[in-house]
Amino acid sequence: MKTIHAIKCLSIRAYLAERGLHPTKDNPRYGLYLSPLREERTPSFKVDYAQNLWYDFGLGAGGSIIDLVMRLERCDFTQAIRFLGSGERTPIAAPVPSSVLPTVPVLRLLSDIPLRHPALVGYLSSRGIDPDMAFGYCREVHYAIKGREYFAVGFRNDAGGWELRSERFKGGVSPKHITTIDNRSDTVLAFEGFMDFISYLSMEKQLQTNAAVLNSVVNLPKAIPFFDRHATVHTFFDNDEAGCRATADLKRLCPNSSVIDRSHLYREHKDLNEYWQAKQSRQHIAPKRKRGMKM
Incomplete structure (x- = not known):
């Protein structure tokens, strides 16, 4: 071998x-x-x-x-x-x-600070994200490519890498890994990306269970030990072939956990964030006391 x-x-x-x-x-x-x-x-x-x-x-x-x-x-x-x-x-x-080897532009991390730049707050709002919910989990990351400096919303993973998003950029800083939030619960919510995770928080306004963000379904194997510790796993993966396969793989790899697919809650949309944006648009972003998802 x-x-x-x-x-x-x-x-x-x-x-x-x-x-x-x-x-x-x-x-x-x-x-x-x-x-x-x-x-x-x-x-x-x-x-x-x-x-x-x-x-x-x-x-x-x-x-x-x-x-x-x-x-x-x-x-x-x-x-x-x-x-x-x-x-x-x-x-x-x-x-x-x-x-x-060809020269590949290297993304160099400069700093991370509390999320406050109006352009980034506006970007999150355009995605339906409540900035107050994002502040607790995201940072404002400054980075450079070929000597030019940029900034983006950063979401840190368990290995010290970052997922970066802005209106014009989607990328990350290695190493690529999952992000876990442990609130000492026997239930965990599973998301593909952090925009879906923050969308969930924008709906529910709190996180009473544990959570795991894969930062790409490719990282599912890295998350199995964390998922396997829980009695119940709720998956909020994308409504596509990769998302369906990830849920099926999770059920197979965690036979002692009850894996519940929640993608039917947003079946007419690609993912949870798209569903949340559409729902807010229909409601004209009118505030309501209770806007969560019934699971």
Whole structure:
């Protein structure tokens, strides 16, 4: 069995070709594919050949070949390792000398301060987010790319990385990881992204249970030990194939927990944040004493 490092060096390009998937646009540095994870007509699935990483812009998710196999083969981390490490499949990618790796713009973290910039508060309000709810979980993060400074709403994960959002930017600061909130409850609420989490808080005005934000469904395996500690897990994942698969995987990987899919509460919308924006629009943002979701 190959080591994890060796498995991550297996060529994503070759693995996709083995499945009959080829780029619609190709150059020495990267290829653009029609996403194998969902239906689309315009290619938005990128494979970086030098770094041997993939990213699906439509899903806002990406990772190594292990993450991709987990999704395409519908298996867990251990099964993906066994699948790739058998030696019968994808050939090892030829190592690329560091001297010829393409220059990739590096996002450099400058500082994080209390969230207060009017542009960021306005951005949250445009997404239906109650700024008072965001202040307790989000920060104003200042960062630089190629010497130019920017700022965004930052949501910190358990490994010290950040998810960053603004009207013009969606990205993050490594390492990529989950975010957990432990209120010593035996019930946990599960969200894909922090905008959905803060939307929930904007509706309910409080969090009486525990919560876990995956910051991408790719991170689900990292959250399993936390979910497994709870008697009940309520999932608020996106209403798409990836969200449905994440809920199914969670039920399979946490057989001792009662996993309850709450996506039906916003079945006509892509995600919880979109539902909350639409609901506020219908109500003309009229304040009400009780606006929560009945679960």
